[in-house]
Amino acid sequence: MKQTLLSLSNLTKQFDGKKVLDSLDLEIFDGEFITLLGPSGCGKTTLLRMMAGFEHPDEGSITLGGQDLTHTPPEHRPLNTVFQNYALFPHMSVFDNVAYGLKMEKRPKEEIQQRVEEALAMVQLEDFARRKPHQLSGGQQQRVAIARAVVKRPKMLLLDEPLSALDFKLRRTMQVELKRLQRELGITFVFVTHDQEEALSMSDRVVVLKGGHIQQLGTPREVYERPANLFTARFVGETNFFPGRVDAANGDDTITVDVFGLKRTFRKPDFPVKEGQGLHVLLRPEDIRVLAPEDEDGVAGKIVERNYKGSTLDSVIHLEDGTEVLASEFFDEDDPTFDYRLGEPVKVSWVDGWEWLLPTEPEALPEEEGTDA
Amino acid sequence: MNRWLPRTYLTLVYLLLYVPIVVLVVFSFNESRTGYEWGGLSLRWYEALFNNRAMVQAMWNSLWLALSAATVSTLIGALTALALHRYRFRGKKVLNGMLFIVMMSPEIVLAISLLALFLLVGLQLGYVSLLLAHVTFCLPFVVITVMARLSGFDERLPEAARDLGASDFTMTRTVLIPVIMPALLAGWLLGFTLSLDDVVVSTFVSGPSYEILPLRIYSMVRVGLKPEVNALGTLLLVFSLVMLILSQWILLRSKR
Numbered sequence: 001m002k003q004t005l006l007s008l009s010n011l012t013k014q015f016d017g018k019k020v021l022d023s024l025d026l027e028i029f030d031g032e033f034i035t036l037l038g039p040s041g042c043g044k045t046t047l048l049r050m051m052a053g054f055e056h057p058d059e060g061s062i063t064l065g066g067q068d069l070t071h072t073p074p075e076h077r078p079l080n081t082v083f084q085n086y087a088l089f090p091h092m093s094v095f096d097n098v099a100y101g102l103k104m105e106k107r108p109k110e111e112i113q114q115r116v117e118e119a120l121a122m123v124q125l126e127d128f129a130r131r132k133p134h135q136l137s138g139g140q141q142q143r144v145a146i147a148r149a150v151v152k153r154p155k156m157l158l159l160d161e162p163l164s165a166l167d168f169k170l171r172r173t174m175q176v177e178l179k180r181l182q183r184e185l186g187i188t189f190v191f192v193t194h195d196q197e198e199a200l201s202m203s204d205r206v207v208v209l210k211g212g213h214i215q216q217l218g219t220p221r222e223v224y225e226r227p228a229n230l231f232t233a234r235f236v237g238e239t240n241f242f243p244g245r246v247d248a249a250n251g252d253d254t255i256t257v258d259v260f261g262l263k264r265t266f267r268k269p270d271f272p273v274k275e276g277q278g279l280h281v282l283l284r285p286e287d288i289r290v291l292a293p294e295d296e297d298g299v300a301g302k303i304v305e306r307n308y309k310g311s312t313l314d315s316v317i318h319l320e321d322g323t324e325v326l327a328s329e330f331f332d333e334d335d336p337t338f339d340y341r342l343g344e345p346v347k348v349s350w351v352d353g354w355e356w357l358l359p360t361e362p363e364a365l366p367e368e369e370g371t372d373a
Numbered sequence: 374m375n376r377w378l379p380r381t382y383l384t385l386v387y388l389l390l391y392v393p394i395v396v397l398v399v400f401s402f403n404e405s406r407t408g409y410e411w412g413g414l415s416l417r418w419y420e421a422l423f424n425n426r427a428m429v430q431a432m433w434n435s436l437w438l439a440l441s442a443a444t445v446s447t448l449i450g451a452l453t454a455l456a457l458h459r460y461r462f463r464g465k466k467v468l469n470g471m472l473f474i475v476m477m478s479p480e481i482v483l484a485i486s487l488l489a490l491f492l493l494v495g496l497q498l499g500y501v502s503l504l505l506a507h508v509t510f511c512l513p514f515v516v517i518t519v520m521a522r523l524s525g526f527d528e529r530l531p532e533a534a535r536d537l538g539a540s541d542f543t544m545t546r547t548v549l550i551p552v553i554m555p556a557l558l559a560g561w562l563l564g565f566t567l568s569l570d571d572v573v574v575s576t577f578v579s580g581p582s583y584e585i586l587p588l589r590i591y592s593m594v595r596v597g598l599k600p601e602v603n604a605l606g607t608l609l610l611v612f613s614l615v616m617l618i619l620s621q622w623i624l625l626r627s628k629r
Contacts, residue, residue, distance in 0.1 A: 074535040081536045087529035091551045104538035
């Protein structure tokens with residue numbers, strides 16, 4: 001059903017002896033919105049530039065619809081790029097910027113005129129054709145860059161952090177705009193970002209990258225609710241990590257885990273477990289319930305921070321052993337005990353079945369912050 | 374009191390800059406033969422200037438030399454700047470430093486070494502030797518002007534052009550050169566002016582077959598100042614003003 005459009009296999013790239021991509025494999029499906037997500041220096045931009053043809057892999061290959069593109073120069077690839085700072089040609093009008101790609105194809109004049117007008121109409125900039133890029137706002141320049149890239153009807157659109165230079169509100173508008181464009185055009189979007197919220201809200205699939213390796217590949221929901229490892233869990237959203245110890249592996253598909261002295265029964269995880277083994281119990285702030293101190297259930301602690309967020313109330317709770325817990329609760333107007341004061345003793349619990357288990361990993365050395373490659 | 378001090382100072386500075394020029398222009402229209410008395414308005418020195426065939430010939434020679442030297446050095450300089458900007462290669466730093474050495478070294482050193490070189494290879498002194506010498510001292514200025522523009526150049530622009538289907542050559546023609554055009558123009562003008570009023574190097578490498586204006590004026594002044602020189606100076610002034618306005622106009626138009 002899902003057809004592979006672009007496939008990357010065994011891609012390896014070194015810059016000055018440092019591995020930026022390490023035998024990476026990835027299949028991109030026709031018509032999907034896929035996001036490369038990761039911190040600075042994780043290799044996401046290098047990966048995108050390799051698809052566009054601006055970088056060449058040391059090893060591995062890139063094929064598009066069965067055709068090998070590994071050594072094809074950028075001008076002969078049926079893909080187009082939207083650059084981070086737009087890269088509009090400053091000496092050309094908006095019209096000439098958008099027409100550039102079609103002129104390179106030596107299209108007849110009437111066709112160019114018509115297609116450029118269509119592309120500009122699509123991004124609602126018909127009235128700006130005669131302007132120069134510097135006479136436009138950041139959001140308008142962004143839209144010209146998109147029109148310029150899609151006017152050639154590429155098989156795939158590559159977007160390199162296209163929204164990072166826009167302010168928060170405009171960013172939101174452009175996110176919706178991009179999704180609409182992708183649906184209307186039906187072409188594959190490969191989107192690079194370091195903003196996990198942007199990645200989750202826009203994509204069909206998310207590729208989480210670190211150190212030139214794919215950490216996880218899945219739908220936004222899978223990545224958020226079932227992170228494959230501690231890195232993904234930490235990088236995507238906020239997470240509470242509770243130390244657990246396997247108390248008993250039960251006959252049915254459950255295990256009993258000791259968390260802060262509480263005995264909880266969890267579904268058996270994908271990784272092998274044995275009695276006495278330590279593991280991480282992951283709970284998102286919205287999974288946490290803050291209860292009154294006299295409640296039987298839960299772990300004792302006290303409130304150290306309360307942040308009113310409008311739709312939610314975010315708290316930080318210090319447990320007795322010093323663990324810090326983040327909780328994010330929706331308002332419940334019927335609950336009189338809902339609002340706790342700072343310093344007030346409470347108990348912390350969670351909804352069973354909402355937890356996610358990960359094995360303990362050997363503690364990695366602190367990562368040095370690399371430059372974005 | 375305190376307000377007057379800066380104003381007086383500024384006035385003095387501007388007087389110092391412009392009085393000689395104004396005197397030159399005014400006295401070029403002076404009927405009188407001597408430079409210190411006013412004898413009424415006249416164009417006789419302009420007439421004398423244009424009747425002085427050697428002078429007119431020297432003027433054309435100078436213009437042609439400046440034009441060709443500026444053009445050749447802009448062509449070579451732009452390519453050098455592009456190479457230094459785009460590619461990484463061995464000896465790049467040395468090459469870069471050598472440009473500054475040519476620029477910083479006293480002109481007389483350049484003059485003597487060029488003369489020695491031309492004599493060694495047996496080059497006849499004339500237009501060709503002058504052109505080679507002028508291109509040599511103009512080149513670093515052009516390279517540095519163009520490099521300054523390239524350092525502020527968005528590296529994504531060539532990539533965007535390639536991405537949209539342009540070959541390297543087409544990209545250079547349609548994106549790179551138009552964007553660095555103001556720098557090319559500025560470099561050309563700089564070269565033109567440097568070449569037009571150069572005396573030191575030209576004295577050494579010019580021959581009797583190709584006389585140029587600065588040397589001609591210099592030899593005229595040595596035997597006594599003639600009012601013709603004032604007329605010539607005025608013409609050169611008008612010419613450079615026109616060039617300046619033209620270049621500013623082109624720059625403004627390219628920005629719009």
